[in-house]
Amino acid sequence: MLQKLFTTLYQAVLGNPDPASLIPVYRQSIFPGVGLYTFFLALALALLFYVVLNRVLTTPYFKSSHWAVVLLLSAVLGATIAWQKAAADINAQLASTGQQLAVGEAATLKRYLWGFTATNALVAALFFVLLSFLVKSLSVSARTTPVRWPN
Template sequence: MFQQLFTSLYEAFLGLPEPAMLTNAFENSIFPGVGLATLFGIGLLGALFFYLVLNRLMTTPLYQTKHWLLFLLLFAVVAGGLAWFQAREVVYQVLSDKGVVIPAGSESAYSRYVLGFAFVNALFGAVFFVLWSFVVKGLSPNAKVTPVRWPN
């Protein structure tokens, strides 16, 4: 279920993986793994960290919208970095397993799709953090109305 969901989402934004020999690697291991890590690891755990740890347990004064936007940016960068490192590692592993030698100067052809994937995953990380924020923000007495008062 998640494999098809994340494959559909990423391919809707990026198109099919390039080069074509990497399609199975992206669809079977990279898209679902990175997608689940972004949804739960970055989105949910990031929101729980902001609302429960920072604004409930520690009672720091980080409950304003500008603080929330800073954490949104931070978690988007983390999501992009996660996607880039994971995809790059798997791509080079698949290429070495197939005996493909990347000539000097042509790495950009293989890195272009990975970089696009990292950018799209950064966007997904931000979206998932926003969605999880609306779910868990009621658990924090200090940041109940961050980023917006709705639905409270």
């Protein structure tokens, strides 16, 4: 179920992977793996911000600027995860099949990888924002960060 969810999400934004010979790698390994890693990364960062930094520590970091830094960190780490996982899986697939990409295919692959990386950065930020609304009630100091709603 999650495999289809993340595959549908990424393909709706990016279209089919290019070159076409790598479509199975993206659908079976890259899209679901990166999507799941990104979700758990955003959850971990939301718990870090609301529970660890604003409940456990004695000095709270509850300002919106602190939240924005963690949001930016989520986006950067999401982009890093996407690039690393996709590059590793593609290189493994090409090495196992002995396939060589033409110059045009290599350029298309890089362009698609950059688009995938940027898309995953946005997905990571979106997951962090959504999970912030779910987790912020666990905080003592940051119940109203980034906004007062729904409190």
